[in-house]
Amino acid sequence: MxxxxxxxxxxxxxxxxxxxxxxxxxxxxxxxxxxxxxxxxxxxxxxxxxxxxxxxxxxSKEQLLERALGEALDGLEGVLAQPGAQQGSASERLHFVLRAAVEVLLDRLPYVTLLLRVRGNSDIERAALARRRSFDHQMASLVREAQASGSVRPDVDSAIVTRLIFGMLNSTIEWYRPSGPKDRDALTHDILTVAFDGIRPR
Amino acid sequence: MxxxxxxxxxxxxxxxxxxxxxxxxxxxxxxxxxxxxxxxxxxxxxxxxxxxxxxxxxxSKEQLLERALGEALDGLEGVLAQPGAQQGSASERLHFVLRAAVEVLLDRLPYVTLLLRVRGNSDIERAALARRRSFDHQMASLVREAQASGSVRPDVDSAIVTRLIFGMLNSTIEWYRPSGPKDRDALTHDILTVAFDGIRPR
Incomplete structure (x- = not known):
């Protein structure tokens, strides 16, 4: 670049x-x-x-877009490359990855916002969507693995709950502002609480 | 009209x-x-x-927009007008309303999709956003009431978790298609499972 x-x-x-x-x-x-x-x-x-x-x-404007989408995607892919995403039980890895993904979202909010609005109108956008899909597939695999090991409840569809959890997480771009009234730590806590307690076996 | x-x-x-x-x-x-x-x-x-x-x-095109946004908003407001939203404990009302809101979303998917993309570019869009905000406030009040009565865990911010749950629910417009591979009943089950188990006291 x-x-x-x-x-x-x-x-x-x-x-x-x-x-x-x-x-x-x-x-x-x-x-x-x-x-x-x-x-x-x-x-x-x-x-x-x-x-x-x-x-x-x-x-060019295209180079700005590519670099901006890269900021978001490098962050998300970087989460999966960390030791915490590769070592330990499926449950430990899932907890690590979700927490780290929330951090990336909040650290790089404008870049992730741009990524989430990409619709595939150019080669750069299609390449970004392909990287995003690959990340999503790896997340769904991890949820499936955690479900197979008994740390995610058996009565949910792993692909659906992966989409729901990331849908919840990503929806924060619509309203969360670092300078706003809601505290980042409270937001992180509440996202992880709903996600983890929402899917763990009772 | x-x-x-x-x-x-x-x-x-x-x-x-x-x-x-x-x-x-x-x-x-x-x-x-x-x-x-x-x-x-x-x-x-x-x-x-x-x-x-x-x-x-x-x-006019504006009249089509107004009527379309009304389809979504009438559905959501209709949920709050039903007896199940007005009678019973806060927990019962919250369960009723969330389940019914999911039904409205899935029954009126294209209309809710349009509503969620409105940015306030005209009087019609601003009126729709005002109705949506009013619905959101009533939902947040209900979550707060459920929390005060002990049926929502005390360590979350009621306004944040209301936004997170509706963010999760609304995110399904990005991927759910009635003709797609994921079953509507499974989706409804998983949304309500994550939402309810994500916020109830342990």
Missing amino acids: TTVEPPAARRRGRPGYDRDEVLAAAVTLFNEQGYDATSVSDLAARLGLTKSAMYHHFA | TTVEPPAARRRGRPGYDRDEVLAAAVTLFNEQGYDATSVSDLAARLGLTKSAMYHHFA
């Missing part, structure tokens, strides 16, 4: 913004008015940069 | 479609391509009707 920029060109960008800040501003604007409806000119205007200064940071 | 149509004009509409069928087709198209991006001409083309035949059924 990194493009080689000549130092002279880089200096022409405003000093206040680095690539990550430009990306963050782009994602905010994509979420506000939709990716398709947002032009590089809109982004430049939001940041007070010229269009050519924007292009010193990113080659 | 009913407009008085002269019999001569009504006869010009195709015999195959009544108002409900035109509404259902409109909602399908709104969900597929977005309300703003859908014109009355698009709707007429989908149904094989002339634009003027469309206008014998509905005065």
Whole structure:
């Protein structure tokens, strides 16, 4: 993803913004008015940069989208790569992964929001959807394994409850704001409480 | 909502479609391509009707939207008006209302889908959002009452878990299809299992 920029060109960008800040501003604007409806000119205007200064940071709007979706997907896939996701009983792994997925969601809220709105309108979006489906399949496998080992109740469909739990988790993008009245720790606690107690055997 | 149509004009509409069928087709198209991006001409083309035949059924695209959102909201508000929502303990009422809300969602899936995508871009959308917020507040009150009576665990925030449970329920619009591989009864069972066991005291 990194493009080689000549130092002279880089200096022409405003000093206040680095690539990550430009990306963050782009994602905010994509979420506000939709990716398709947002032009590089809109982004430049939001940041007070010229269009050519924007292009010193990113080659195209598509590259911004790809990098933004990567932030969300790298985070989720990173959860599955951690030792806690690979060692221990199925129940321990499921608890680890759900808790870590909630952390990724809340740490990278704008990026995950963008990912959840992707509909597959381009190669970049379709590639992101394929990575998301792969993550979902691995989660469903883990729930199935936990069910086979007796730590998820037997009378639910593992594929359905996986979708329901992630549907619950992902729905927080619709209302949760870090600066809002609801505390992040309370939200994390309540998500994990409903998820774990909702599926464990009684 | 009913407009008085002269019999001569009504006869010009195709015999195959009544108002409900035109509404259902409109909602399908709104969900597929977005309300703003859908014109009355698009709707007429989908149904094989002339634009003027469309206008014998509905005065405007806005009237179709209003009626469609009303289908969803009337269903949800109707749940709260039933005896089961008004009689019995808070726990009994909460169980009744959640089960009935799931039924409304699945019975009126395209209409609820449209409602959940409304962003408040017009007076009709803002009125729908106000009705939705009122429903949400009544649900949160019921959860709070159930918590006060000891039938919802004390260590969760009643407003958060209300949002989480409806977030889980509403997320099914993203993937559930009546003709798909997952059975409606299994879905209903699993939603209510996760919701009720997720919040009841242990």
